[in-house]
Amino acid sequence: MTEPAPGVFRDRPVSFVRRSGRMSEAQERAWSELAPAFVLPVPRDTAATSVARGAELDPVAVWGRTAPLVVEIGSGQGHAIVHGASSRPDDDFLAVEVFRAGLARTMLDAERAALRNLRLVEANAPEVLERLLPAGSVDELWVFFPDPWHKKKHTKRRLVQPEFVPHAGRAVRPGGMLRLATDWEDYARQMRDVLDAAPEFERAFEDDWAPRFDGRVLTAFERKGERAGRAIRDLVYRRAGA
């Protein structure tokens, strides 16, 4: 990703359209009361969800310990990551999302579960992988039900495409895992083509698709795909070079 000139917006399309939907009262409260404890401050570039160059975080300072780090990008309402952080207290978790109401919901659930091992970032995921996370700091990277952008003229907005690979490859440590799931067959194939061709990653499944990742909870997006008769595809790749 080349740096836009000062004052110039991003030089390539992002994988989201920011929803301006109002937050509920509980979500507003969550944001003002809980964000200081959960949401990491991010130095910005031009765009509101950007990450400034040189803005690397220090995991030991953030989580107060050295532990395996699981990062979910596009965490939505936070169901998968709250479940992960609750069931794996010895690991640290980072939710990356641009949808504020989703981050607020995640914090409410995290507070209810008294989670201390979960932090959130409101930022564009490729920039988080490229700039915010130290190289090789991530043990597991999760991408579950990314926006499908299924119209042909929009597929360039998809998160998982060749440009995504160096960012993911930089953040995930050698031997670390990249887990993906989608209910859109052609996106699943695109993910598999892109990652099979990437020297940074090795396939970690034997058949056409990986078995369902048992750490993945059923979300509205998966239910919607199933109701529409779409097959759910899981994929898992290992970062090469271990």
Ligand SMILES: C[S@@+](CC[C@H](N)C(=O)[O-])C[C@H]1O[C@@H](n2cnc3c(N)ncnc32)[C@H](O)[C@@H]1O
């Ligand atoms: C279809 S939803 C899936 C949410 C969740 N993973 C689930 O399975 O319920 C995709 C989410 O990814 C977020 N998203 C899309 N592009 C993103 C990006 N570049 N950076 C951060 N979040 C992104 C969207 O805001 C949306 O909440």
